[in-house]
Amino acid sequence: MSATGIGAAVRRKEDQRFITGTANYTSDISRPGEVRAWFVRSPHAHATIKKIDTKAAEKMPGVVAVLTGADLANDKIGGLICGWAITSKDGSPMKMGAHPAIAADKVRCVGDQVAVVLAETLNQARDAAEKVKVDYAVLPSVVDPAKATAKGAPQIHDVAPNNQIYDWHIGDKNATDAAFASAKHVTKLEIVNNRLVPNAIEPRAAIAEYDQGNDALTLWNTSQNPHVARLVISAFIGMAPEHKLRVIAPDVGGGFGSKIFIYPEEVVALWAARRVKRPVKWVSDRSEAFLTDAHGRDHVTHAELALDADGKITGLRVRTIANLGAYMSTFSSSVPTYLYATLLSGQYAIPNIYAEVEAVYTNTAPVDAYRGAGRPEATFVVERLVEVAARELGIDPAELRRKNFVKSFPHQTPVIMAYDAGDYDASLTKAMEMVDYRNFGKRKAESERKGKLRGIGFSTYIEACGIAPSQAVGSLGAGVGLWESAEVRVNPTGSVEILTGSHSHGQGHETTFAQLVSERLGVPIETVSVVHGDTDKVQFGMGTYGSRSGAVGMSAISKALDKIEDKAKKVAGYMMEASADDIEFKDGKFTVKGTDKSVGWGDVTLNAYVAHKFTGGQLEPGLKEGAFYDPTNFTFPAGCHIAEVEIDPETGKTTIANWVAVDDFGVIINPMIVEGQVHGGIAQGVGQALLEGASYNADGQLITGSFMDYAMPRAGDLPSFKVDTTMTKCPSNPLGIKGCGEAGAIASPAALINAITNAVGHENVPMPATPGTVWKAAQRAVMKKAAE
Amino acid sequence: MYAFTYERPKNVDEAVKLLKKAKDGKILAGGQTLLPAMKLRLASPDTIVDLSRVKGLSGIKASSKAVTIGALTKHIEVMGSAEVQKSIPALAHLASLIGDPAVRNRGTIGGSLANNDPSADYPAAALGLGATIKTNKRELPADKFFKGLFETALAGDEIIESVSFPVPEKAGYEKFPNPASRFALVGVFVSKSKDGVRVAVTGAGEGGVFRVKEMETALAKDFSAKAIEGIKVPAKNMIADIHGTAEYRAHLIGVMARRAVAAAK
Numbered sequence A: 001m002s003a004t005g006i007g008a009a010v011r012r013k014e015d016q017r018f019i020t021g022t023a024n025y026t027s028d029i030s031r032p033g034e035v036r037a038w039f040v041r042s043p044h045a046h047a048t049i050k051k052i053d054t055k056a057a058e059k060m061p062g063v064v065a066v067l068t069g070a071d072l073a074n075d076k077i078g079g080l081i082c083g084w085a086i087t088s089k090d091g092s093p094m095k096m097g098a099h100p101a102i103a104a105d106k107v108r109c110v111g112d113q114v115a116v117v118l119a120e121t122l123n124q125a126r127d128a129a130e131k132v133k134v135d136y137a138v139l140p141s142v143v144d145p146a147k148a149t150a151k152g153a154p155q156i157h158d159v160a161p162n163n164q165i166y167d168w169h170i171g172d173k174n175a176t177d178a179a180f181a182s183a184k185h186v187t188k189l190e191i192v193n194n195r196l197v198p199n200a201i202e203p204r205a206a207i208a209e210y211d212q213g214n215d216a217l218t219l220w221n222t223s224q225n226p227h228v229a230r231l232v233i234s235a236f237i238g239m240a241p242e243h244k245l246r247v248i249a250p251d252v253g254g255g256f257g258s259k260i261f262i263y264p265e266e267v268v269a270l271w272a273a274r275r276v277k278r279p280v281k282w283v284s285d286r287s288e289a290f291l292t293d294a295h296g297r298d299h300v301t302h303a304e305l306a307l308d309a310d311g312k313i314t315g316l317r318v319r320t321i322a323n324l325g326a327y328m329s330t331f332s333s334s335v336p337t338y339l340y341a342t343l344l345s346g347q348y349a350i351p352n353i354y355a356e357v358e359a360v361y362t363n364t365a366p367v368d369a370y371r372g373a374g375r376p377e378a379t380f381v382v383e384r385l386v387e388v389a390a391r392e393l394g395i396d397p398a399e400l401r402r403k404n405f406v407k408s409f410p411h412q413t414p415v416i417m418a419y420d421a422g423d424y425d426a427s428l429t430k431a432m433e434m435v436d437y438r439n440f441g442k443r444k445a446e447s448e449r450k451g452k453l454r455g456i457g458f459s460t461y462i463e464a465c466g467i468a469p470s471q472a473v474g475s476l477g478a479g480v481g482l483w484e485s486a487e488v489r490v491n492p493t494g495s496v497e498i499l500t501g502s503h504s505h506g507q508g509h510e511t512t513f514a515q516l517v518s519e520r521l522g523v524p525i526e527t528v529s530v531v532h533g534d535t536d537k538v539q540f541g542m543g544t545y546g547s548r549s550g551a552v553g554m555s556a557i558s559k560a561l562d563k564i565e566d567k568a569k570k571v572a573g574y575m576m577e578a579s580a581d582d583i584e585f586k587d588g589k590f591t592v593k594g595t596d597k598s599v600g601w602g603d604v605t606l607n608a609y610v611a612h613k614f615t616g617g618q619l620e621p622g623l624k625e626g627a628f629y630d631p632t633n634f635t636f637p638a639g640c641h642i643a644e645v646e647i648d649p650e651t652g653k654t655t656i657a658n659w660v661a662v663d664d665f666g667v668i669i670n671p672m673i674v675e676g677q678v679h680g681g682i683a684q685g686v687g688q689a690l691l692e693g694a695s696y697n698a699d700g701q702l703i704t705g706s707f708m709d710y711a712m713p714r715a716g717d718l719p720s721f722k723v724d725t726t727m728t729k730c731p732s733n734p735l736g737i738k739g740c741g742e743a744g745a746i747a748s749p750a751a752l753i754n755a756i757t758n759a760v761g762h763e764n765v766p767m768p769a770t771p772g773t774v775w776k777a778a779q780r781a782v783m784k785k786a787a788e
Numbered sequence B: 001m002y003a004f005t006y007e008r009p010k011n012v013d014e015a016v017k018l019l020k021k022a023k024d025g026k027i028l029a030g031g032q033t034l035l036p037a038m039k040l041r042l043a044s045p046d047t048i049v050d051l052s053r054v055k056g057l058s059g060i061k062a063s064s065k066a067v068t069i070g071a072l073t074k075h076i077e078v079m080g081s082a083e084v085q086k087s088i089p090a091l092a093h094l095a096s097l098i099g100d101p102a103v104r105n106r107g108t109i110g111g112s113l114a115n116n117d118p119s120a121d122y123p124a125a126a127l128g129l130g131a132t133i134k135t136n137k138r139e140l141p142a143d144k145f146f147k148g149l150f151e152t153a154l155a156g157d158e159i160i161e162s163v164s165f166p167v168p169e170k171a172g173y174e175k176f177p178n179p180a181s182r183f184a185l186v187g188v189f190v191s192k193s194k195d196g197v198r199v200a201v202t203g204a205g206e207g208g209v210f211r212v213k214e215m216e217t218a219l220a221k222d223f224s225a226k227a228i229e230g231i232k233v234p235a236k237n238m239i240a241d242i243h244g245t246a247e248y249r250a251h252l253i254g255v256m257a258r259r260a261v262a263a264a265k
């Protein structure tokens, strides 16, 4: 292993600019003559718009324009769409309601945009926005997904009767029902997977500029996938032809999924910039971010597990209601279906699975993918069921898991996925050693002596990443292919530019991608730059989400590097008057096999461009190659997290005493970055389980609209994690990578709730397990003990 | 933020004049409460009177009887003061629990008391020690100062100059932080002095900071955690929100009070 190659814990190249304040985020960018945009947003969760009076606002100082949904419709700007088609059980297509970028006749959630004010300064825009008079007729609203389809519930979109978007299913119902009918034991759980606000540190932003001379638009935005944004804004919203629209996502401060989607504000910025012929800048403030960023999770689930007399799982039956909010966000439909129910087999050989998912509209912010997207929800269902089943049957939870693990590969589950490689026992065993499981009883007794409750909980999770073979996702309804692209440009002096369709917004691609190049070409990583996030510079690419940039994005780079190597060998052949087949390339040196004749990397790259030695006109000058890579399967990262907690029964405060994570991510490029991803993921999962929860009141007002009420995890809430890995190579990509970006957030909520319920001896502890919630549960435990 | 006139007077008299002249004038101390409210456009004063250049409003003076803290004294100064740590360690401890380092380096004791947030920490100390709040007009005992949620006895042009805390024999403060804001979900300040025992609760009451007389009586007889074990604070009039039910807050008062008594120094 070289000091900067695959497997080296290289410090992140990009951090210099991030930690010295010299990064370039969208809101750092200003364009000459720009105006600031501020949106007038609905204070009501559900209302018809009777009239909008913009006259007073237009007269305010500095105002350039006040635009409404009617103006947008007049200019024939299309609405936002969801790009993944889901078909209901009965064969009917999902019911997608219109989503105009500015509401025209009805608002469907608090924060829905009803007008935009453009002014010379932000403050002037805000002042004027307060003068826009909107006459609303308030309608009754519904925020609870479990109540959305009830008789008499307010109707949110006319196209979706009873607010039902789809009623979808997967698996074999009859076989599963039969398994339950003959089960020895059935474990049942009611689960609410709490709604989360993504809270990336950088709020969303957009700057749009219109070039009148070329009739072209440029958009700088906080996007995880600028090419997809361009495609959607062009093809579906009809803003401008694709070649007349440039989308640039510069440095982006975290996304966690929330910046995959196409949002109304960037559409409005583009349209408004062309209308007023001045650049338009919009920057979300934190309050707007809480209201308008697509939220995550929000499932209500009834789940059942069937077991035989030996503790073998014979069936799993799940019914989930998924809240998609007021509008269908870009990929919302896929999250509670193909990203969720297809993972319900967990790490287990379960012969029969049947899941039904009903997606509903409510008067809340749209819900879409958030770190893990569907897989945390699936893991929570499976890992809670297995843990509770073990408790009910009096079997050690590790033993019940072992008994049911998938042990031979490939393994076809009843819910589409074909697991390709893994060793689930290895990660479980290692994690149990690291947490010193054998002595848990001693530690529990010690806690009890201090008047504290102690509990331990497992989560042996699996996820599907990379998403995935384009043919497979296409057959499941995706409107796009999910491959990735790369171009490797070698300069005459030997430095290398990687143009990737992936996008880095915290993941460290500028380092890991350079490590791959350093490994393959033997060049120092300082001479490699990674170019991403600009549709004018980079070939079409699919962007970053679903832990795909290593497995898919780097595989594309690897493929392009193969071509570079081939070509460079030919160049070296001409230089040394040898056949390319006789050239060996190692550590940046080209040698004629069996001789001491060699040329270095820099000589070859220069020769590729001067082309002085290319006789016979066979070889093209230059050294630049591109590749598109489409995987042959999803990848299946898996592992085991164990959480150990101590609870103060008097206050209900949970302290995480121990956290062990053993993950199998396949081949690891940079262990330090991977560990960082695991830490961040666990922090987010702990956030979900202990602290976070978006809460709307019955009128659809977001109660948790700021950090004063929405509890984010802080360093002090977390222990020092013990993190390790096991390794089975991913067979479906050339690098053997599985992906690591979401695992922590997927595994951890179940581990933590399993530990808390173990401590309090009571299964009903909803997330977030706030002190007040845990106190109530702990009181029962204390009372039970007293009664004994 | 809306436009406003910014004033920076040199003394209290000038500040009062400016406040009187303004239609809706507001004093600016550390700005940790006022500025976020203005940024969110929830507060829209036409005049801001910044006290930062007024001399004599900052600093800590301690005698054997009392610790007197200037209104502009920052949380970080109270937390780090050797005199406070020696005379009323519970007060220094309380200051150390306020917000985060940024807040403690800007926020002031006068601002905190004037604001009277129902979940703020200092009101518990003022009431729990029987402090005297000195303004440009008068001296007000803590028992007469706090008037309910975000309400105090202060007049519009009245400025807190200092707060005087009598030195107790013993005092303790225990805070159970709100998981999101880290203000007090429940905070209990207890003190024992020759004038008697005081138990003041913040974070829980719908009407802001309040005293628990039943606990005070019991502790006057026997200043021990055991003495108040059986006392149940009723859930009536307790704050109930997503962070805790009224029952939970009422319960926490007992727990925090016992822990504060046990920790009292």
Ligand SMILES: Cc1cc2nc3c(=O)[nH]c(=O)nc-3n(C[C@H](O)[C@H](O)[C@H](O)COP(=O)(O)OP(=O)(O)OC[C@H]3O[C@@H](n4cnc5c(N)ncnc54)[C@H](O)[C@@H]3O)c2cc1C
Pocket: B026, B027, B028, B029, B030, B031, B032, B033, B034, B035, B036, B071, B072, B097, B098, B099, B100, B103, B106, B107, B108, B109, B110, B111, B112, B114, B115, B117, B119, B120, B121, B122, B154, B158, B159, B160, B161, B181, B182, B183, B184
């Ligand atoms: C993130 C965050 C966390 C916090 N956490 C806590 C916490 O855990 N516990 C806690 O107790 N507090 C907390 N606070 C509040 C903090 O302690 C503030 O400092 C305090 O509430 C106000 O003090 P200030 O000096 O900043 O006042 P300012 O914001 O400047 O003023 C507040 C109000 O008091 C008035 N005022 C200020 N000084 C005087 C005076 N001398 N005379 C009369 N009126 C005056 C002002 O006009 C204004 O109405 C937190 C604040 C933030 C932003």
